[in-house]
Amino acid sequence: MTTAVPxxxxxxxxxxxxxxxxxxxxxACNLACAHCLSSSGRRDPRELSTDECKAVIDELxxxxxFYVNIGGGEPTVRSDFWELLDYATSHDVGVKxxxxxxxxxxxxxRRIAANSYVDIQISLDGxxxxxxxxxxxxxxxxxxxxxxxxxxDAGVRPKLSVVCTRQNLGQLDEFKALADRYGAQxxxxxxxxxxxxxxxxxELHPTADQQRELYDWLVANGEDVLTGDSFFHLAxxxxxxxxxxxxxxxxxxxxxxxVGDVYACPxxxxxxxxxxxxxxxxxxxxxxxxxxxxLELREPQSGGACASCDAYDACxxxxxxxKFFTGLPLDGPxxxxxxxxxxxxxxxxxxxxxxxxxVDHSHKGGVRGGPVLVPLSLRRPDKPCDESPVSREVxx
Amino acid sequence: MPDSVLHRPLELSPDVSVRPEPFGAxxxxxxxxxxxxxxxxxxxxxxxxxxxxxxxQQACASAGVAPESLPAFDAALSxxxxxxxxxxxxx
Ligand code: SF4
Ligand code: SF4
Numbered sequence: 001m002t003t004a005v006p007x008x009x010x011x012x013x014x015x016x017x018x019x020x021x022x023x024x025x026x027x028a029c030n031l032a033c034a035h036c037l038s039s040s041g042r043r044d045p046r047e048l049s050t051d052e053c054k055a056v057i058d059e060l061x062x063x064x065x066f067y068v069n070i071g072g073g074e075p076t077v078r079s080d081f082w083e084l085l086d087y088a089t090s091h092d093v094g095v096k097x098x099x100x101x102x103x104x105x106x107x108x109x110r111r112i113a114a115n116s117y118v119d120i121q122i123s124l125d126g127x128x129x130x131x132x133x134x135x136x137x138x139x140x141x142x143x144x145x146x147x148x149x150x151x152x153d154a155g156v157r158p159k160l161s162v163v164c165t166r167q168n169l170g171q172l173d174e175f176k177a178l179a180d181r182y183g184a185q186x187x188x189x190x191x192x193x194x195x196x197x198x199x200x201x202x203e204l205h206p207t208a209d210q211q212r213e214l215y216d217w218l219v220a221n222g223e224d225v226l227t228g229d230s231f232f233h234l235a236x237x238x239x240x241x242x243x244x245x246x247x248x249x250x251x252x253x254x255x256x257x258x259v260g261d262v263y264a265c266p267x268x269x270x271x272x273x274x275x276x277x278x279x280x281x282x283x284x285x286x287x288x289x290x291x292x293x294x295l296e297l298r299e300p301q302s303g304g305a306c307a308s309c310d311a312y313d314a315c316x317x318x319x320x321x322x323k324f325f326t327g328l329p330l331d332g333p334x335x336x337x338x339x340x341x342x343x344x345x346x347x348x349x350x351x352x353x354x355x356x357x358x359v360d361h362s363h364k365g366g367v368r369g370g371p372v373l374v375p376l377s378l379r380r381p382d383k384p385c386d387e388s389p390v391s392r393e394v395x396x
Numbered sequence: 397m398p399d400s401v402l403h404r405p406l407e408l409s410p411d412v413s414v415r416p417e418p419f420g421a422x423x424x425x426x427x428x429x430x431x432x433x434x435x436x437x438x439x440x441x442x443x444x445x446x447x448x449x450x451x452x453q454q455a456c457a458s459a460g461v462a463p464e465s466l467p468a469f470d471a472a473l474s475x476x477x478x479x480x481x482x483x484x485x486x487x
Pocket of ligand 2: 312315316
């Protein structure tokens with residue numbers, strides 16, 4: 001009972017419904033993290049209403065989407081957040097949501113504990129307040145740790161989600177210890193040059209040496225650490241890591257943004273990756289199944305400049321969004337190619353010519369206590385596809 | 397080789413949701429939050445027939461599994477049982 005084609009190839013050709021669907025409920029956020037993937041800050045007046053959100057959930061139920069990864073912005077600042085959460089879980093759609101912890105008090109923690117279809121993920125980008133607050137803003141470390149405490153007290157096992165940066169990669173063991181202290185599971189993700197991440201990528205993205213150390217650390221500690229599809233480009237070092245080892249954009253992954261726009265991936269909010277809107281006739285299902293962009297992404301991809309690389313089968317050229325927002329061709333090496341071809345390619349990109357997202361809800365003039373790392377540009381980061389959307393259990 | 401499960405009454409765990417896909421099916425366990433795959437449409441047919449069959453073997457028969465393929469299906473079903481995706485139905 002083996003199929004002729006490896007499973008990963010089926011994934012590359014697309015599925016009837018996404019496995020890893022991110023839904024950003026709002027662009028509003030109390031923080032202004034420097035590397036926010038969705039350039040969040042201000043609420044968009046065209047945001048989906050409560051009823052529209054419920055209609056989307058009904059549709060996800062019909063499509064048998066097992067769970068959604070809810071984020072933002074800060075999703076919990078929507079006044080109907082808990083109502084939508086309950087609505088989803090009572091309609092067979094599990095919820096994993098990502099938050100900076102601002103609304104996670106003792107009562108919220110008990111509420112989360114009582115619903116076995118809900119997972120919560122707290123974002124923290126430094127194992128110490130100084131490292132974290134420099135990118136996420138003053139006080140954000142304390143907010144996150146307070147939330148972890150409430151969750152721990154309520155008996156919830158949250159995830160502690162970290163965007164790996166040059167500044168925090170020396171803290172991996174401390175992150176693990178912090179997660180263990182609160183009974184949390186550590187989740188490490190890749191910094192992509194998406195949203196405001198483009199403004200700070202040069203200063204924040206890991207060095208080549210750090211990437212190697214991260215890879216070694218994941219090989220040694222990776223079993224209980226979640227990484228989603230973050231680090232498959234590191235598989236070119238040798239061993240592949242647990243998780244989804246291909247770019248699933250438009251194939252198994254996609255994003256519904258707060259105004260109902262559907263993009264190939266939460267890290268690809270740009271016109272080129274816009275597939276449609278859930279408000280249009282046929283709704284999300286039609287966008288997922290029929291949008292020309294998604295059908296094109298599901299076509300067999302050529303390796304381009306990577307095709308001759310001996311690591312291509314493992315690395316597959318890396319992350320589409322990382323290439324796009326650094327101005328690299330989509331069929332060539334990832335900017336963080338472990339063989340150094342990305343750096344070479346980057347050196348040929350005319351400075352300032354990389355495409356920028358046109359969707360920007362950043363707070364005008366920043367927020368009080370906002371990050372000071374890069375004074376020119378301020379705002380928040382975050383998660384996409386949750387844990388390995390793909391367990392390694394394959395039957396027959 | 398684990399013991400055969402063909403004579404046992406099995407069913408899908410109530411925690412598990414099944415979504416047919418062109419290559420077979422996706423199984424998601426809300427209990428363990430793990431996603432698994434059935435890489436074969438016939439295995440999906442067998443799994444779906446379990447609820448209305450007295451034994452796993454009967455489910456295989458009604459899904460049209462040829463006798464010579466039974467050992468392979470037996471092994472797949474045992475693994476599904478061991479990982480908690482299937483459970484034994486109370487007789
Ligand atoms: S574009 Fe990058 S972040 Fe998005 S699905 Fe592909 S690899 Fe993942
Ligand atoms: S050349 Fe391409 S396939 Fe090879 S390691 Fe670099 S990004 Fe990966």
